[in-house]
Amino acid sequence: MAERTVIPFGPHHPVLPEPIHLDLVIEDEKVVEAIPQIGFIHRGLEKLVEKRDYKSYVYITERICGICAFGHSLGYSETIEALMEIEVPPRALGLRVVWHELSRVHSHLLWLGLLADAFGFENLFMQCWRLRERVLDIFERTTGGRVILSACNVGGVNHDIADDELKGIVEVLEGMMREYKVLCKTFLKDKSVASRLRGVGILTKEEAEGFGVVGPFARASGIAEDIRMFGYGGYGFLESFEPVVSDECDGYGRCKVRADEVFQSINIIKEIVQKMPSGEVMIKVKGSPAAGSRAVMRFEQPRGECFYYAKGNGTKFLERFRIRTPTFMNVAGMAHTLQGCDLADVPLNILTIDPCISCAER
Amino acid sequence: MGYIITGMALKNLFSKPVTKRYPHEPIVYTERTRGHVYNDMEKCIICSICEKACPAGALGVDKEARTWTIDRFSCVQCGACVRSCPPKAQSLIMKPEYAPVATKMTSEVFTKPEDSLED
Ligand code: SF4
Ligand code: SF4
Numbered sequence: 001m002a003e004r005t006v007i008p009f010g011p012h013h014p015v016l017p018e019p020i021h022l023d024l025v026i027e028d029e030k031v032v033e034a035i036p037q038i039g040f041i042h043r044g045l046e047k048l049v050e051k052r053d054y055k056s057y058v059y060i061t062e063r064i065c066g067i068c069a070f071g072h073s074l075g076y077s078e079t080i081e082a083l084m085e086i087e088v089p090p091r092a093l094g095l096r097v098v099w100h101e102l103s104r105v106h107s108h109l110l111w112l113g114l115l116a117d118a119f120g121f122e123n124l125f126m127q128c129w130r131l132r133e134r135v136l137d138i139f140e141r142t143t144g145g146r147v148i149l150s151a152c153n154v155g156g157v158n159h160d161i162a163d164d165e166l167k168g169i170v171e172v173l174e175g176m177m178r179e180y181k182v183l184c185k186t187f188l189k190d191k192s193v194a195s196r197l198r199g200v201g202i203l204t205k206e207e208a209e210g211f212g213v214v215g216p217f218a219r220a221s222g223i224a225e226d227i228r229m230f231g232y233g234g235y236g237f238l239e240s241f242e243p244v245v246s247d248e249c250d251g252y253g254r255c256k257v258r259a260d261e262v263f264q265s266i267n268i269i270k271e272i273v274q275k276m277p278s279g280e281v282m283i284k285v286k287g288s289p290a291a292g293s294r295a296v297m298r299f300e301q302p303r304g305e306c307f308y309y310a311k312g313n314g315t316k317f318l319e320r321f322r323i324r325t326p327t328f329m330n331v332a333g334m335a336h337t338l339q340g341c342d343l344a345d346v347p348l349n350i351l352t353i354d355p356c357i358s359c360a361e362r
Numbered sequence: 363m364g365y366i367i368t369g370m371a372l373k374n375l376f377s378k379p380v381t382k383r384y385p386h387e388p389i390v391y392t393e394r395t396r397g398h399v400y401n402d403m404e405k406c407i408i409c410s411i412c413e414k415a416c417p418a419g420a421l422g423v424d425k426e427a428r429t430w431t432i433d434r435f436s437c438v439q440c441g442a443c444v445r446s447c448p449p450k451a452q453s454l455i456m457k458p459e460y461a462p463v464a465t466k467m468t469s470e471v472f473t474k475p476e477d478s479l480e481d
Binding site: 052055057059060063123127130133141142144148150158159182185186 | 441
């Protein structure tokens with residue numbers, strides 16, 4: 001039997017700017033076991049609810065993660081709205097869906113770019129990020145920020161988007177879709193891409209259920225689970241919603257699910273824009289969450305299901321606040337997929353779950 | 363499949379660059395772009411609502427000295443102060459502009475001019 005060696009991976013590694021550490025137990029060139037360790041950038045954001053009132057705290061939730069910033073502000077606002085039983089204007093719900101889906105488009109394009117970069121396809125990486133830039137431009141035009149949008153708040157959204165502008169957004173997205181289709185072909189049909197992704201990091205459906213993985217990672221293992229199908233918030237306006245599922249169970253499946261979700265998101269935006277209700281976008285919120293009131297909220301981030309819990313105590317500060325982010329759920333499944341893979345495939349394999357360590361550590 | 367990428371590369375050879383030649387080409391900001399916060403002290407009524415709304419604690423309002431102070435290093439440019447400023451004052455604006463690199467950690471103080479005291 002070959003001798004076993006332990007190779008440390010991270011917390012600084014070129015493939016991933018975020019700090020996660022893995023102890024890779026190696027036998028020859030194969031990984032026998034991967035032991036993850038997180039906790040390098042814990043910021044104690046959940047504890048901060050005791051220092052910031054519930055209206056200001058939304059600006060902190062936005063800073064949990066840079067890529068799904070809007071999603072976190074949406075999740076927080078909807079949790080507090082459930083806690084205080086606030087009725088949000090329907091137009092605000094519609095606009096939230098538009099921004100949330102735009103975030104998904106930009107997050108998935110970012111990930112596809114990073115994936116291309118990880119297997120050394122620089123050109124593809126640049127093309128993905130070139131397309132992504134247009135979404136950021138839409139963000140800047142409609143909210144004033146490119147990354148941290150500050151658009152969502154308890155009681156509605158801070159900015160309205162005029163109907164003409166909404167149509168303009170759809171036009172931009174349609175133009176993007178045409179160019180994206182070409183890129184998609186490269187991701188899904190190219191032989192060199194497939195040779196890096198197919199059969200790498202297999203997680204079967206049973207294992208995925210066992211580890212409780214969420215989001216595109218789970219959907220690529222054949223689990224048809226997407227919180228958007230329960231129609232929370234503005235997703236109730238949609239005619240129907242079918243999660244994108246693939247049963248390839250490997251890196252290629254994960255790439256395919258995310259690549260197809262970009263089309264799905266663009267179609268959701270188109271549908272919502274058509275059905276966009278008119279009226280106010282923000283209502284005045286008065287009072288504080290009642291003592292002992294509790295609310296939970298689940299919503300779908302680009303990386304998977306996110307869970308929020310809040311408890312009020314009668315003051316403007318919350319008693320307890322808890323977030324469970326998608327990457328937190330996916331780390332165990334990821335460590336499992338690393339078992340038995342080649343050392344050279346480890347970075348790519350970690351990337352295929354789209355890890356967001358800042359999210360996971362809050 | 364290589365043809366797709368080759369085609370793109372050829373197209374790129376004969377088209378304008380996607381990136382801007384900043385700083386030779388100025389950046390066009392949108393109407394809503396959030397930048398530095400400025401206070402038009404003529405209109406400000408020194409009510410200190412913005413101070414309470416600021417999540418970063420970057421603002422200080424002194425009613426006695428009639429000053430409005432912003433700590434630029436603390437400000438996260440969220441725009442909460444601008445939205446909280448009462449409708450009759452509306453004195454805050456966020457100007458997106460190129461600011462020179464800060465070399466010292468200082469606060470910027472705006473003082474309300476004497477002649478607008480009666481408001
Ligand atoms: S923009 Fe935000 S952080 Fe900056 S002063 Fe205004 S409220 Fe405070
Ligand atoms: S800037 Fe606006 S909110 Fe702040 S003290 Fe002046 S009037 Fe009041």
